[in-house]
Amino acid sequence: MPVLTRLLGLLLVLVVLGWLVFVFVTGTPYALQQLVNGVTLGMIYGLIAVGYTMVYGIIGMINFAHGDIFMVGAFLSLIALIALSSLGVTSVPLALALTLLFAAAIAALYGWTVERVAYRPLRGSFRLAPLISAIGMSITLQNFVQVSQGARVKPMEPLLPGGISLLNDPDFAVQLSWMQIAIVVTTLAVLGVFTWIVTRTPLGRSMRACEQDLKMAGLLGIDTDRTISLTFVLGALLAAVAGLMILLYYGVIDFYIGFVAGVKAFTAAVLGGIGSLPGAVLGGLLIGLIETFWSAYFSVQYKDVAAFSILVIALIFLPTGILGRADVEKV
Amino acid sequence: MNAAAALLAVADLSMRFGGLRAVDALSFEARRGEITAVIGPNGAGKTTVFNCITGFYRPTAGALTLRHPDGTVYDLERLPGFKIASRARVARTFQNIRLFAGMTVLENLLVAQHNALMRTTGFGIGAVLGLSRYPAAERAAIDKARFWLDAIGLLARADDPAGALPYGAQRRLEIARAMCIDPVLLCLDEPAAGLNPRETDELTGLLLRIRDGGCTLLLIEHDMGLVMRVSDHIVVLDHGRKISDGDPAAVRADPAVVAAYLGEGDEDEAEPVAEGIAAPEIAAPELR
């Protein structure tokens, strides 16, 4: 059975790779465009996925409200952008930087509050209680935004129109918009800072210690409550950045975007191997690419089905994800 | 004593985890109606051998042949895990006790008779409709449970949750639960760990009683006193290899065994053995 599973998995990977080669050879520009779009979208998913994977790594729970923190981040960005433009800030980079700071700060406060109110009292309690509490928080945040900001879709004019053409084929020009460049650059910068925090700072060390063994870390004098709080804050920061990105990229948001994006980002985290930070980004990129290619070549309606099916298939063949630690069954 | 036929034949068993050879070309036999002890320092690969026999690991190489008294032969290395218990009737206990803590003592023993009971319920459907021989079968199952509870002295606690029992009682209950599948071979992984001397004595009696009932036993144990008292046959492992094999007296006298336990030329943690009798091991019971 394991041999058969492995063979099937290998076959599947080969088929997908073969198909990709075929697509790239037969229609290079179109496929290249999808690659660019997929990477952009994947970066955003990766940013959200990091929040899931960090929290899961430390306290072993799905922070169901994380997708909604992302949604709140998008709304905060929208509010900040409108406020800045009405205040007369015309420089786009300045507006973006200020918006990023504002949205990240307030979203971090949301992340902190959610942990403090809904999860901390349940620490050490049995496993399903925090999950239900998290689902409750997710519903609360969604409906809070719906009540406070209205149920309607919020459109926004593109902030950075235009871009550069990469490959000027007579039939199809590959567009790399400024927006996409901004998204990829910002995401990489944010992830760089984040990696530095996790690997080089005392906070990062406490986080990794808590991830290994929460109880032991506590015994060794690490303030675990504080570390967990800061993990939520960091996750929310990244989610808020993703929120700003999605607002800039799609130009429309509503109170419901958190759920689907959240599920997909969690899928990305699982696909990459939950608990692994590079895995989360890798998983995000994969989900973004799969979704984009599927929409471009097969069917837009079923793009979410594609993403979810990949999750199911991946878990059958790679139960611990791509970069996850093997979960050896101790007998 | 040597006239008894082999119930379980382990031939060239190897188990590798990545680069680690946990068990390396191990061969030994467990003879019918005897108690065979597998001993060795920590990390010698004893539990790995058990996990291979009981289907929790699939061996990298080797054959595990079980010959029932009625002549049926089972290749354990090929059977799916649960069938090793249900068909080949090999039962086991665990180093870290694995009881159904939230179920009562009696329920634990009834779960062990699952397959026998399931057959009488028409696989669940008949029983829901009340069209079956189930009530009679359940009475019989309860009688069997009662028999074993009496044997381990827990009859009075039949309706208590298993997780609320004291440690020693939990160990005994796990053995009783394993016996409820009517095994031909019972594998016990450190049954005396964490027991006090009186409990160990009771355990000795229980093991001998099980053997006299016709069940073959395979035993991993660090308490050399217990091992020397009950074993008919001892297999000594070190670093996944067999270093000695024979009756207690022979093993006790084997220089290789003494060397392994004293750790000659070996930096591994060694357990001092004076003339083959272990200093009482300070085994911290792993309470969950």
Place this chain on the structure above:
Amino acid sequence: MSATLRAASRDALLSALVALGLFGPMIGLLTAPGPTGGLTLVSRPAAVAIAVSTVFAGRLLLLLWRARRGRRAAYAQNRALAEWLNRAGRYVGPALLLGALLLPLTGERYYLDLGVLVMTYVMLGWGLNIVVGLAGLLDLGYVAFYAVGAYSYAIFSTTFGLGFWTCLPIAGLLAALWGVILGFPVLRLRGDYLAIVTLAFGEIIRIVLVNWVSLTNGPNGISGIPRPTLFGLTFNAGGGPGSFADFFGVTPSITHRIAFLYYVILGLALLTNWVTLRLRRQPLGRAWEAMREDEIACRSLGINITRTKLTAFATGALFGGFAGAFFATRQAFISPESFTFIESAIVLAIVVLGGLGSQLGVALAALVMIGGGELFRSFAEYRMLAFGLALVVVMVLRPRGLVSGRTPSVALGARREISAELVAEGRG
């Protein structure tokens, strides 16, 4: 006391500050379409002031109340409530059943409609309880089976003209089949992986329902689904030959139909309960619970984990399918909108809030949550907001649910409740 007051005020002030940060932008600055079409901001300082002062007052009162009572007292009271619930369980169950049986005598349409709604969730809760509560398998996509049941009945009845009672078993079996199909790939998954995959399955089914227009009519849904009959008697509002009213010579009334629907769902729910209670006392049910406690030990005792898990999925799905078929016949119209993740979340919340594995707890939780939700009907906007907050509050106060103990399935002497601390919740 004044020291307490001072400390509490400071804490409450901090909370108010946090609330100001949270609510300031989100409530205070409303994004609304401006005169030129683009979005503009409308400031609402009063709303922020109300929200922030509510947080301040709420936090202050909570702290003062806690200081007066002491934490230990709160714990003891919680404990006492749990014990009372466990003891009262013997009388609460029959009392609830009696109330449920007699409800239609009120003749009030409002209560009947509410009763049907609550009973549907009781049934769903009991169905999911088999999977989550007994077998310990965390399923976040239970709504998929509900949807399969509903669509099976809707499609079979509108295409082939089959009646409700013919379709009910078909719908249940199809849902059970899906339970097995979806169960296979997730057999090896544990805990949260299982949760997320089942969630994904639920979403996949919903997306397929939305997009497979030729079969499901897509987002527009299926309408004109026939109502159930009582041994061939219909419940037409206008009476007429072959109708219930005509046969019994009473005035046709819509209440008859709703009362009939109510008894149908009550019967189905009681069937679910009866089957669950019976199975619990039998090898299969015991194997489910044993699997929840320790899967490895189960394997060592010769229990086929694959089969045991699949039967749990299938049995849970079967009842989900029945409930779905009932939902379709009650509404006479279904669309994918009724089968979103939130439904799965509500049912799971009912099971956890009720206390895993407890039949009475699930019924109480459904009554409290669905009935309680009705209180907010007049503030429709705030209903889900309150629901979400209630989930958090209830979990924080009673993480183990209302009825947390476990009753042994068999005993030599008297059955004694097993405390929740010993009962495992399953890793799968």
